[in-house]
Amino acid sequence: xxxxxxxxxxxxxxxxxxxxxxxxxxxxxxxxxxxxxxxxxxxxxxxxxxxxxxxxxxxxxxxxxxxxxxxxxxxxxxxxxxxxxxxxxxxxxxxxxxxxxxxxxxxxxxxxxxxxxxxxxxxxxxxxxxxxxxxxxxxxxxxxxxxxxxxxxxxxxxxxxxxxxxxxxxxxxxxxxxxxxxxxxxxxxxxxxxxxxxxxxxxxxxxxxxxxxxxxxxxxxxxxxxxxxxxxxxxxxxxxxxxxxxxxxxxxxxxxxxxxxxxxxxxxxxxxxxxxxxxxxxxxxxxxxxxxxxxxxxxxxxxxxxxxxxxxxxxxxxxxxxx
Ligand code: DC
Numbered sequence: 560x561x562x563x564x565x566x567x568x569x570x571x572x573x574x575x576x577x578x579x580x581x582x583x584x585x586x587x588x589x590x591x592x593x594x595x596x597x598x599x600x601x602x603x604x605x606x607x608x609x610x611x612x613x614x615x616x617x618x619x620x621x622x623x624x625x626x627x628x629x630x631x632x633x634x635x636x637x638x639x640x641x642x643x644x645x646x647x648x649x650x651x652x653x654x655x656x657x658x659x660x661x662x663x664x665x666x667x668x669x670x671x672x673x674x675x676x677x678x679x680x681x682x683x684x685x686x687x688x689x690x691x692x693x694x695x696x697x698x699x700x701x702x703x704x705x706x707x708x709x710x711x712x713x714x715x716x717x718x719x720x721x722x723x724x725x726x727x728x729x730x731x732x733x734x735x736x737x738x739x740x741x742x743x744x745x746x747x748x749x750x751x752x753x754x755x756x757x758x759x760x761x762x763x764x765x766x767x768x769x770x771x772x773x774x775x776x777x778x779x780x781x782x783x784x785x786x787x788x789x790x791x792x793x794x795x796x797x798x799x800x801x802x803x804x805x806x807x808x809x810x811x812x813x814x815x816x817x818x819x820x821x822x823x824x825x826x827x828x829x830x831x832x833x834x835x836x837x838x839x840x841x842x843x844x845x846x847x848x849x850x851x852x853x854x855x856x857x858x859x860x861x862x863x864x865x866x867x868x869x870x871x872x873x874x875x876x877x878x879x880x881x882x
Contacts, residue, residue: 662687663778663797664877665790668804669839669850670754671811673861673869674786677804680870681877682784690727690777691735692787692794693757695770697748698725698737700756710759717765725773751824758838761788762845788842791853800880802873803852806862808836 664687666678675691682689700710702723708715726738736745747753760766767789774794777783787794791801806814812832819826842850852858857876861869 662782662799662881663795664784664800664802665795665798665853665856666784666786666802666804667788667791667850667852667856668786668802669811669842670835671815672804672806673814673866674804676866677861677869677873678784678786680866681873684870684874685782685784685877687782687784688729688777689735690774690783690785692770692774692785692790694735694737694745694748695725695727695773696761696766697753697757698739698744699723699760699766699770700753700758701744701748702739703760704753704756710756711762713763713765716760716763720765720769725770749822751819751826754834754838758841762841762847764847767793767847788850789848791856792851793848796853800877801853801856802876803856803858804873805858805860808832808839810862811835 664678664681666674668674675693678691679689699716699720702719703710703716706719708719710716722740724738724740726741728736728738734745736743737748738744748757771794774785774787774790778785778795778798785795785798791798791803809832812828812835815831815835816826816828819831839850857880859869859872859876864872
């Protein structure tokens with residue numbers, strides 16, 4: 560497997576993707592301090608020696624991209640700019656290569672603007688973590704409903720917060736699963752009645768304060784694309800890229816209707832539009848972290864764009880900003 564000067568794979572690759580060099584790599588061909596190839600300048604091996612082949616005297620490498628990166632940095636060859644890359648046929652198939660830099664993309668906007676679907680697709684393309692913060696508020700809304708607590712009663716909601724253990728896990732399906740005290744509530748939080756609970760609890764400063772560190776912590780540990788209402792303004796004010804995604808209320812209501820229909824829980828358009836306007840109003844008129852575009856956010860209106868066009872537009876914007 561390869562680590563090349565100025566380039567490396569950002570994503571940890573599964574062991575099956577290891578490139579087995581034909582005939583193995585001789586120990587003597589690699590500088591053990593830097594993992595640099597002694598034969599090919601600029602070629603680095605990313606891996607940890609797992610065993611020595613008794614017959615050839617070479618060794619097998621276990622994929623550990625971080626090792627190669629650290630070795631490259633220690634050798635002073637990685638200066639953050641992209642220079643050249645050595646491909647093998649396996650590597651050509653793995654398209655998601657970007658220079659590693661820890662960064663955050665904040666995506667804010669009203670319900671139904673397409674934030675989650677787009678952010679998720681972009682995360683997969685860039686190989687970074689997607690965090691749907693609405694799902695976290697929904698989890699609190701769900702907990703509040705299940706306990707029969709009035710969601711606007713701040714004292715009552717605050718009283719149950721210490722009992723809530725909110726967890727997130729990313730499964731093989733790429734979905735962000737939400738855990739509430741160990742129970743997977745990913746499906747339950749999407750029930751239509753939870754939307755209003757989420758909107759109501761999200762207006763409570765106690766709830767926002769409770770979740771702030773959790774969200775920031777994710778961005779400290781990973782490169783993220785995080786979607787919500789206050790990511791660019793409050794949660795990650797230093798995000799490298801800020802996008803405010805919007806669309807007309809009518810288009811958003813149509814999209815929501817389609818989504819509900821596909822989920823098998825259809826609702827009349829008028830009702831969806833009314834609720835959407837109500838939520839927009841609540842989300843943007845609350846005192847605590849109201850929905851608004853950060854001053855340095857790029858506003859993208861997707862009313863006239865389909866999914867593919869929106870995704871490409873956002874990817875182009877992100878790449879441009881990151882450069
Ligand atoms: O994005 P969503 O519809 O799943 O979000 C559910 C509710 O949570 C929504 O009414 C707004 C609120 N929310 C918020 O206040 N701040 C966030 N960062 C994310 C969501």
